[in-house]
Every structure is written in C-alpha cells, then in structure tokens.
Amino acid sequence: MTSxxxxxxxxxxxxxxxxxxxxxxxxNYNFIHHLISDLILESIIEQNHNYNDILEIGxxxxxxxxxxxxxxxxxxxxxxxxxxxxxxxxxxxxKVIMNDEFIAFKEESFDLICSNMNAHFYNDLLGFFIQxxxxxKNNGFFIASFIAQNxxxxxxxxxxxxxxxxxQRFVPRLLPTTDVKTAxxxxxxxxxxxxVSMIEEVNxxxxxxxxxxxxxxxxxxxxxxxDRSKKFITKSFFNDICQELEKNKIGGKIKVNxxxxxxxxxxx
Numbered sequence: 706m707t708s709x710x711x712x713x714x715x716x717x718x719x720x721x722x723x724x725x726x727x728x729x730x731x732x733n734y735n736f737i738h739h740l741i742s743d744l745i746l747e748s749i750i751e752q753n754h755n756y757n758d759i760l761e762i763g764x765x766x767x768x769x770x771x772x773x774x775x776x777x778x779x780x781x782x783x784x785x786x787x788x789x790x791x792x793x794x795x796x797x798x799x800k801v802i803m804n805d806e807f808i809a810f811k812e813e814s815f816d817l818i819c820s821n822m823n824a825h826f827y828n829d830l831l832g833f834f835i836q837x838x839x840x841x842k843n844n845g846f847f848i849a850s851f852i853a854q855n856x857x858x859x860x861x862x863x864x865x866x867x868x869x870x871x872x873q874r875f876v877p878r879l880l881p882t883t884d885v886k887t888a889x890x891x892x893x894x895x896x897x898x899x900x901v902s903m904i905e906e907v908n909x910x911x912x913x914x915x916x917x918x919x920x921x922x923x924x925x926x927x928x929x930x931x932d933r934s935k936k937f938i939t940k941s942f943f944n945d946i947c948q949e950l951e952k953n954k955i956g957g958k959i960k961v962n963x964x965x966x967x968x969x970x971x972x973x
Contacts, residue, residue, distance in 0.1 A: 719929040724788035734923040742769040756817040763823030767795035824851035834895035848969035854884040897970030910958035914950035
C-alpha cells in the first residue's frame with residue numbers, strides 16, 4: 706500500500722509569475738506583510754535565544770530578514786523565494802531561489818526558520834512543517850504566519866450573491882484556508898513541541914471597492930489555484946461585484962477582514 710500525496714491546489718508557476726510582476730510595486734501594498742513581520746520579529750526576540758544560522762522562507766521584499774539582521778547582527782542569514790525578482794532586493798543575506806514547498810538545504814542547517822504570509826499557498830502544509838523540522842538543528846525555533854479560515858468574509862458573501870445567484874455558476878476565487886486548531890495539530894504531528902498558535906485579526910476599511918482588488922493583486926495575492934477560471938473577468942461582472950460591495954458598506958466603508966495564524970514551535 707503506497708501513501709498518496711495531497712492533491713495539488715495551487716499552481717506555483719503562477720505564484721512565481723505573480724511575485725515577479727508585483728514586487729516592483731510591492732512597497733505600496735505591503736502594510737499587512739510588514740505588520741505581521743513585526744509581530745514575528747517580536748516573538749523571535751522574546752525567546753532570548755542564540756540563533757547562529759537563520760533562514761527566512763518566502764522573503765518577498767526581505768523586510769523581516771533585514772529587521773532580524775538589525776536585531777541579531779552576528780547571525781548568519783539566508784533567505785529564499787520562488788521569485789528571482791524578489792531575490793534581487795537584498796544584499797545582506799545568502800539568497801536561494803527555490804519553491805518554498807521544497808526546502809533546498811540539508812538536515813540540521815538552521816537555528817531559526819521563519820516564514821511570513823506564505824504557507825496559505827502551500828499544497829502540503831504538513832510536508833512543509835516536516836521539512837522545516839528536519840532542517841532545524843536541535844533546540845531550533847520555527848515560526849510562520851499564513852491566512853486563516855474565515856478571512857475575506859465580505860468577498861465570499863458578494864461572490865456567492867453575484868456568481869451563484871445571478872450567473873448560476875461557481876468558480877473558485879478565494880483560496881481555501883485552514884483553522885488555527887488544525888495548524889497546531891499539524892505542527893505537533895511534524896515533531897515540534899512547546900507549540901504556540903494565535904490568530905491576529907486585521908480589519909481594513911475601503912471607500913472604493915476597486916482598491917480591494919488592487920491591494921490583492923499588487924501584494925502578490927492573485928488567484929493561483931489550478932481550478933481558477935482561465936477567462937478574463939468581464940467588465941460587467943466586475944461592475945456587478947463592485948456594486949454589490951457598495952451595497953454592503955457599513956458606515957460608508959467596505960469592511961474586509963483577515964484572520965492570520967502565527968504559529969511557532971521548538972525542535973527539542
């Protein structure tokens with residue numbers, strides 16, 4: 706009896722292209738990424754631990770790894786991303802272009818592995834946790850963040866109204882996500898101990914519905930699912946979505962919610 710790999714949901718060739726395109730303008734749309742980076746850095750420093758070799762997986766604009774460098778200047782820093790354009794943005798860490806799902810380092814290479822706002826795009830979250838575990842030295846620390854269940858509630862509601870009720874169809878447009886309890890169970894199953902998991906709630910108010918989609922696109926958050934529609938969104942469909950979002954304003958604002966899991970554990 707052979708074990709089966711999880712079905713592939715996300716197309717990482719499309720992810721690489723999205724990051725290649727968006728990274729030049731990412732500095733105008735990186736506020737959530739930086740907010741969560743700051744929380745991850747705070748958690749790392751709170752451990753009061755000696756990290757000699759550090760890897761950030763999915764570095765994007767290298768904000769996190771550069772802040773780690775300032776706080777831990779004697780550490781040996783590595784960064785990776787699937788996008789070669791992202792890798793051009795940093796001159797301080799040793800850089801590796803790799804698909805984040807397949808960690809291209811030997812076992813017991815790092816004292817700290819961190820990943821910010823990447824793992825919601827992984828086809829095999831458990832596999833990523835296991836690889837991270839084996840890439841850590843004994844007494845190594847792992848911390849990651851990713852989008853959690855029940856995010857983008859207003860978009861799910863509006864797409865259901867327009868896509869299903871008006872057009873009588875269903876097209877996957879919002880990524881499937883996991884919950885904090887499941888994430889903790891997977892990290893424990895991977896071998897980690899002293900696991901801490903939390904949800905950071907981020908709420909964003911928009912005046913113009915079009916800006917929601919600009920933020921998603923330019924923060925490299927476009928739809929990369931294999932089952933996504935390959936057709937261009939028509940102007941009439943987009944206008945229908947925007948009009949429905951306008952109807953759902955509260956106090957003159959469209960309120961978009963993000964639940965973000967921040968999870969950490971130790972290799973003992």
